Amino acid sequence: MSRRVRWWVLGVGLAGVGVALLLAFLHLPAFGSSFHPYRDLAVPASVRHGTANVIASLTFDQRGYDTLGEETIFFGSILAVVALLRPSEEERLVRQPDSTTPLQATRLFGYLLLPVTILVALNIVAHGALTPGGGFQGGIMLATGIHLMYVAGRFRSLEKLRPMVVFETGEAAGTAVFAALGFAGTAGAGYFLANVLPFGTFGQLLSAGTIPLLNVAVGIAVGSGGVVLLAQFFQQVFLVTGDEEKPS
Amino acid sequence: MTVLVGIALTLVLAGAAAVVFTDDPQRQAITMSVYGVVMTVLFVLLAAPDVALSQVVVGTAIVPLMVMLTIRKIRDDR
Numbered sequence: 487m488s489r490r491v492r493w494w495v496l497g498v499g500l501a502g503v504g505v506a507l508l509l510a511f512l513h514l515p516a517f518g519s520s521f522h523p524y525r526d527l528a529v530p531a532s533v534r535h536g537t538a539n540v541i542a543s544l545t546f547d548q549r550g551y552d553t554l555g556e557e558t559i560f561f562g563s564i565l566a567v568v569a570l571l572r573p574s575e576e577e578r579l580v581r582q583p584d585s586t587t588p589l590q591a592t593r594l595f596g597y598l599l600l601p602v603t604i605l606v607a608l609n610i611v612a613h614g615a616l617t618p619g620g621g622f623q624g625g626i627m628l629a630t631g632i633h634l635m636y637v638a639g640r641f642r643s644l645e646k647l648r649p650m651v652v653f654e655t656g657e658a659a660g661t662a663v664f665a666a667l668g669f670a671g672t673a674g675a676g677y678f679l680a681n682v683l684p685f686g687t688f689g690q691l692l693s694a695g696t697i698p699l700l701n702v703a704v705g706i707a708v709g710s711g712g713v714v715l716l717a718q719f720f721q722q723v724f725l726v727t728g729d730e731e732k733p734s
Numbered sequence: 735m736t737v738l739v740g741i742a743l744t745l746v747l748a749g750a751a752a753v754v755f756t757d758d759p760q761r762q763a764i765t766m767s768v769y770g771v772v773m774t775v776l777f778v779l780l781a782a783p784d785v786a787l788s789q790v791v792v793g794t795a796i797v798p799l800m801v802m803l804t805i806r807k808i809r810d811d812r
Contacts, residue, residue, distance in 0.1 A: 518736070627791050630791050712796065716796070719803040722803070723806050723807045
């Protein structure tokens with residue numbers, strides 16, 4: 487295909503998408519209007535199941551099956567990164583020198599914010615059914631918080647803080663628990679991921695049935711997954727070396 | 735509120751342009767991180783705190799960190 491033809495194909499494609507988008511936008515309800523058929527169904531459904539955070543009800547109760555799909559995509563992507571970034575046959579695991587010393591102020595803030603971040607993350611996972619956030623947000627925050635150890639210290643201190651076997655197991659276990667809770671719904675109410683536990687009192691920590699458990703499962707899976715993901719990049723920087731660059 | 739959303743949208747546009755027009759990939763990781771914060775503000779203003787929480791962690795911390803580590807690896811190999 488010549489360059490000229492390719493530009494034409496691109497132009498026709500862009501024009502088609504543009505016209506389709508324009509037609510769709512013309513029929514959208516006005517920005518900030520009160521026409522929300524989806525909300526009118528979702529909010530009462532959330533309240534019926536004692537869930538204060540409607541988003542959590544949507545993600546884990548009303549369309550929990552989609553979330554299991556997203557969870558599986560996350561798991562699969564991390565497996566792909568592990569496969570792609572593993573040391574190849576010509577590479578060897580050799581500890582690379584890490585001579586960088588962060589600024590004193592950076593170290594101080596890193597050490598101060600490490601426990602704070604982890605506490606906030608756990609809080610977000612625990613209150614997922616009540617306030618904004620939940621397993622994904624808290625989990626990924628946990629993974630980030632742990633890496634403040636690298637910002638404040640060195641790669642070796644980070645390694646000590648995160649034994650990989652714990653997080654590799656956590657990622658798999660969290661995803662498995664999610665699926666197991668789904669089958670518990672099948673056993674208890676006849677359909678996958680049915681909210682089978684008592685809904686409790688609206689607004690209490692232990693309300694919303696299975697949602698807090700699903701949040702914890704996702705929190706463990708995503709938090710561990712984030713650590714495993716970043717660990718592959720750290721391994722490439724600090725441990726892997728090409729064979730021709732053998733340290734003498 | 736509409737004014738605030740307008741300001742935030744303008745900042746998002748400016749932030750995106752800043753990321754695109756930053757030449758050095760290492761600096762780009764930083765501008766992308768700032769862009770992540772601006773996006774977070776927009777999501778908060780649009781009453782989507784759940785999305786804002788995801789955005790602030792993924793967009794300002796995880797992705798820039800992966801970019802920085804990748805750049806460092808590529809530099810070391812040269």
